[in-house]
Amino acid sequence: MKNSKSILKKLTASREVSLIIVLVILCVAIGLRSPSFLTLKSIADMFKNNVVTMIMAVGMLGVLLVGGIDISIASTLAFSGMAVGMLLKRGVITSTPLAILIAVGIGLVCGLLVGLVVAKGNVAPIIASMGFMYIYRGLAYVISNNEWASADSLGDFKNFALGKILGINNVVWIMILIYIAFFILMKWTTLGRKLYAVGSNREAAEISGINASNVILFSHTMMGVLAGLCGALAVSIYASAQANMLYGKEMDVIAACVIGGVSMTGGRGSVLGAFLGALILAIIAKALPLVGIEAIAQNTVKGVIILVVIILNVLTQRSMDKNSLKEREL
């Protein structure tokens, strides 16, 4: 009796565990209806096609942790992706590492500007990033000069997303490395601790000697770097750069974080949570066309699944809070 209770307690003790349970249930349900879903190839395809959302989710985690939000990321992605696409098309650069470096650089500047306005100018994050959302998307159109960069003009760069190391696609490796780096950052560095501290209680953090605005600036810059990187990755994965690429994708990224249990008011969330949230979204996107749901109903089903997952998540959170409250009373 005591034993079973502690297992139950363990299961509800963490949101991540409840997410993993949801994930397993989803996979089994989909696997039963469509056996091809659980093949190695299908899973590899799914990761490759969702690398961009997954990478940006962990950056968004940093921004949400300090109590901010950044809706300019899809525009940053389009701007950096379009810049790289046009440089490759015009033959200005041909080297893949250089292309990725340029994209990261553009993302860094984009993110830094958003961060400066938010952290030093004290503008509400959603307003500031909304402004930059239009600016960066507009810049993507300006540099595109009414053209697209297509597979034919991207040369070797598109092969980057085809290459594999140890059987795993290059772009998936990048995603894995970024997640490991963020896991270490959040868990074992003071900077990671500061992100949580600023998000939970900014005043307390400042009194204890943390420069909150620098921490916020860092979170937006990091987000920009990742969005810029994703611009290059997206161009390589889809072998095409268009000024309207991944329009509206910021919503999927924010949704991934929310599903993963990241708090919209800051201070709460984990790298594993962001990953699991993005993974659940990826599985939904991959599975909906497979299980034979009428095409026009797919978005509705997607919304319902997201809501159910979030409600489950909130319920777990409540029982967690109750449990810890009980412990305190005892």
Next chain:
Amino acid sequence: MKKRIFSVLLCMAMMASLLVGCGSSNDGGDDAKSEDGGSDSGKKVYAMVAKQAGNPFMEKMAEGFTEVVEAAGGEAIIKYPEEGKADHQITAIQSLISQGVDSISVAANDENALQPALEDAMAEGIKVNCLDSKVNADSRQLFVNQAGVDEIGQALMDAVLDISGGEGQWAILSATSQATNQNAWIDSMKEIMEGDEYSKLELVEVAYGDDEPQKSTDQTQALLSKYPDLKVICAPTTVGIMAAGKVLQDEGSATKLTGLGLPSEMAAYIGDGDDSSCPYMFLWNPIDLGRLGAYSAIALVNGDIEGAEGETFDAGDMENSPYTITDAGDGGTEVILGQPFKFDPSNIDEWKEVY
């Protein structure tokens, strides 16, 4: 105090960047081809309103339009709305009316929303036609149609029949489930499919990739794993066909692709061999579409035609000239550019440079 100065500086920097942004987008966009309305120069002024900026197809259409207008001694104004929305086009049309242009040719973002603006224009004596995508019959004098719905349906069905070898499963990968053009073409294909020669073809699914590379990729991969014997995917949309081309080619799939796509985007996937995913595809020629739009606008302004059924007008050295105006089936009239143009390994290298 320091903080306040800093925020003021930031605000100024943002304003500056905004101004720079607007300035350069104006250079590349709005009045790229004209300094002002220029009606005082005595030249006839022909305006075209594109669907949106940043679209290579619209750019080529404008090129053809300008070429014909300037050859005829007129002046062309091209307006590119920043977004592909009707309200941006209304603003553009209103400013053209106040400039006193002689004709307006519009590639409409909405069939009905432009009606008040275009009726105002016609009341001012400005000739109005539309090209690429139409406005309703009351808002126009003539529709310059790239290719009739049935011609496109027929071309695509024959391509599916040919590529599949006459029998087997095939699927459609479309844009959104509400896309007007795509739905009309798909309906037409379904109708044509009733014919005896297509009886061995089985349409297994119509999938929607929402003109988004990521979603189109998911949908293509799902089609492949659901129907291992799939012979052909037909994607009548530029983003869909490109995403599908990439997936099929990367996987070395035996499933082949056809549909409607931009040559420059599809050049890497078009070829005869097993390592190319698309044997051939179709689209219309945007330059010719722009040119026909200009010829018909000139004919309207000169009074050669009024946009009534049965009238004909001359279109220079264009293939099907002179063109005859026909009933569009929506209460208005149209002129059809011709058959959809086929892009195959023999001509793709030449066309990928064009658009």
